[in-house]
Amino acid sequence: MKILVPTKRVPDPATNIQVLPDGSGIATENIKWVINPFDEIAIEEALRVKERLGSGEVVLAAIGQQSWQEQLRTGLAMGADRAILVLSESALDSLGIASVLAKIAADEQPDLVIMGKQAIDDDSNQVGQMLAEMLGWPQATFASKVEIKERRCTVVREVDGGLETLAFTLPGVITTDLRLNEPRYASLPGIMKARKKELKEVPAESLGVDLTPLLKVKELRAPSKRQAGRKVASAAELVSVLHSEAKLI
Amino acid sequence: MSEVLVFAEHKNGHLPKTTLVALGAGLELAAKYGTKCVAVVAGDGIEEVATRVAGYGVAAVVMLEHPALKNYVADAHAQALAALVKELGVQFVLASATAVGKDLMPRLAARLGAPMASEVVAFGDEGTLIRPTYAGNALATVELSGPVKVITVRSTAFEVAAPSENAAPVRKVDAAIDPSALKTELVSFEETKSERPQLTEARIVVSGGRGLKSGENFKTVLEPLVDAMGAAMGASRAAVDAGFVPNDLQVGQTGKVVAPELYVAVGISGAIQHLAGMKDSKVIVAINKDEEAPIFSVADFGLVADLFKAVPEMVEEVKKLKQS
Numbered sequence: 394m395k396i397l398v399p400t401k402r403v404p405d406p407a408t409n410i411q412v413l414p415d416g417s418g419i420a421t422e423n424i425k426w427v428i429n430p431f432d433e434i435a436i437e438e439a440l441r442v443k444e445r446l447g448s449g450e451v452v453l454a455a456i457g458q459q460s461w462q463e464q465l466r467t468g469l470a471m472g473a474d475r476a477i478l479v480l481s482e483s484a485l486d487s488l489g490i491a492s493v494l495a496k497i498a499a500d501e502q503p504d505l506v507i508m509g510k511q512a513i514d515d516d517s518n519q520v521g522q523m524l525a526e527m528l529g530w531p532q533a534t535f536a537s538k539v540e541i542k543e544r545r546c547t548v549v550r551e552v553d554g555g556l557e558t559l560a561f562t563l564p565g566v567i568t569t570d571l572r573l574n575e576p577r578y579a580s581l582p583g584i585m586k587a588r589k590k591e592l593k594e595v596p597a598e599s600l601g602v603d604l605t606p607l608l609k610v611k612e613l614r615a616p617s618k619r620q621a622g623r624k625v626a627s628a629a630e631l632v633s634v635l636h637s638e639a640k641l642i
Numbered sequence: 643m644s645e646v647l648v649f650a651e652h653k654n655g656h657l658p659k660t661t662l663v664a665l666g667a668g669l670e671l672a673a674k675y676g677t678k679c680v681a682v683v684a685g686d687g688i689e690e691v692a693t694r695v696a697g698y699g700v701a702a703v704v705m706l707e708h709p710a711l712k713n714y715v716a717d718a719h720a721q722a723l724a725a726l727v728k729e730l731g732v733q734f735v736l737a738s739a740t741a742v743g744k745d746l747m748p749r750l751a752a753r754l755g756a757p758m759a760s761e762v763v764a765f766g767d768e769g770t771l772i773r774p775t776y777a778g779n780a781l782a783t784v785e786l787s788g789p790v791k792v793i794t795v796r797s798t799a800f801e802v803a804a805p806s807e808n809a810a811p812v813r814k815v816d817a818a819i820d821p822s823a824l825k826t827e828l829v830s831f832e833e834t835k836s837e838r839p840q841l842t843e844a845r846i847v848v849s850g851g852r853g854l855k856s857g858e859n860f861k862t863v864l865e866p867l868v869d870a871m872g873a874a875m876g877a878s879r880a881a882v883d884a885g886f887v888p889n890d891l892q893v894g895q896t897g898k899v900v901a902p903e904l905y906v907a908v909g910i911s912g913a914i915q916h917l918a919g920m921k922d923s924k925v926i927v928a929i930n931k932d933e934e935a936p937i938f939s940v941a942d943f944g945l946v947a948d949l950f951k952a953v954p955e956m957v958e959e960v961k962k963l964k965q966s
Contacts (some may be wrong), residue, residue, distance in 0.1 A: 488751070560826075561825050614780065
């Protein structure tokens with residue numbers, strides 16, 4: 394079983410994001426970069442599938458700059474077998490990213506793709522679904538449970554109003570939700586081993602994929618800040634202001 | 643030509659508020675471009691719900707029917723919608739950013755080779771769209787190019803479509819679906835049963851956090867307040883991760899985004915990702931024993947108190963009010 398896990402480098406979710414005054418982006422000094430938390434869950438799930446089956450290969454992929462090596466090494470230290478870094482200096486949109494991943498999938502022929510449901514920087518939640526369509530594969534997004542027997546994959550999904558169970562025959566694309574698992578930390582031996590694992594760099598232009606973005610971010614700005622209101626002294630006063638002042642109850 | 647096509651999601655013939663918001667946003671977008679807004683309802687045996695959609699001010703309704711569309715599954719719906727979009731030659735396809743909208747629209751976009759903007763909160767000038775990024779800490783102005791553009795809208799950011807006096811014409815279209823390309827089987831759906839209002843539709847939301855300490859306390863302490871106020875119940879990610887309540891109650895960047903008239907945060911510290919899901923509420927109330935908790939920086943009314951004492955007192959006060 395070969396599992397492809399696409400990943401993205403994002404600011405640590407606890408980072409206080411500051412928009413640059415000229416609207417060109419966010420302030421990046423003082424930012425700690427991490428693997429997108431949903432992708433970490435995807436790596437963990439891929440490792441568990443491999444461990445349950447007793448054999449297989451987990452291949453990481455990322456599309457970004459050379460510095461993204463760091464996050465791929467972290468994924469390798471968690472236990473992934475090898476990594477592919479597609480180098481691109483220009484900003485790609487979701488269609489571009491999905492096209493690159495579709496090309497990697499065509500070359501690598503994985504049985505399964507597991508990836509985060511969304512990256513916590515642009516919060517788009519698009520690439521997994523786009524990739525599934527480009528490959529003509531089934532998709533199971535927002536997964537909270539994955540079971541694989543032979544070539545049959547059953548996925549429990551977190552949807553509005555309850556839990557939905559989908560099944561398909563491999564290959565397919567799964568995107569992860571928060572409750573799927575608790576990702577492991579990289580162990581020291583894992584970190585040592587990761588240094589020797591293969592991390593292949595591929596220039597995006599060499600893939601023969603049209604990367605012209607159809608979505609362009611023109612400007613970022615900070616949202617208007619909400620002002621703190623006032624403190625009340627007791628539960629009774631709170632109910633009273635909500636009733637007589639705010640007229641909400 | 644140049645129409646706006648709204649995917650009108652329905653649940654067994656019921657039209658959720660999120661669908662009325664999608665229709666409202668579609669009408670707003672069409673008005674901005676001086677074009678028509680058409681709705682599409684997909685399913686099998688959906689005449690009644692299609693007729694209802696026709697009463698919300700749209701120019702026409704397409705009833706897209708096929709046995710494979712009876713229940714929502716992404717591959718069948720993406721196929722059928724893509725064929726319809728090409729036939730109609732629409733410029734925008736729009737849906738609400740519900741679980742279905744988020745699952746379906748990117749797949750549809752890829753099938754059409756069209757760019758997509760997720761969770762749009764406003765339509766800007768010169769064809770731009772405004773959408774939150776970085777957990778709502780930045781608002782991005784984005785521009786989509788190409789003949790077709792795909793959009794999901796955040797349901798808290800637009801008005802619902804108003805019922806109109808005249809019903810639009812409903813046209814039945816047999817969906818073009820290649821059954822051999824359908825590879826997903828819907829096994830089951832386990833509904834979370836609740837007598838309370840839906841989180842995304844409620845006028846008042848009362849949410850609990852890690853401060854509640856257990857699922858049992860959600861039942862015995864928080865739920866009486868939820869019910870006394872006639873509210874929907876929500877939760878922070880910490881409370882969901884701890885297993886206190888089911889995941890579909892999670893309010894936040896990666897859960898549900900709500901903007902009720904009143905949001906009451908009980909025992910919630912106010913992590914960035916939680917604030918992303920509720921900071922557009924009209925009035926925010928925070929109850930927390932830690933006066934430094936970040937939730938107080940967005941709260942209109944803050945009560946620094948032990949929730950296990952304050953919440954039962956609130957329940958008594960609300961009940962007294964309702965009796966008088």
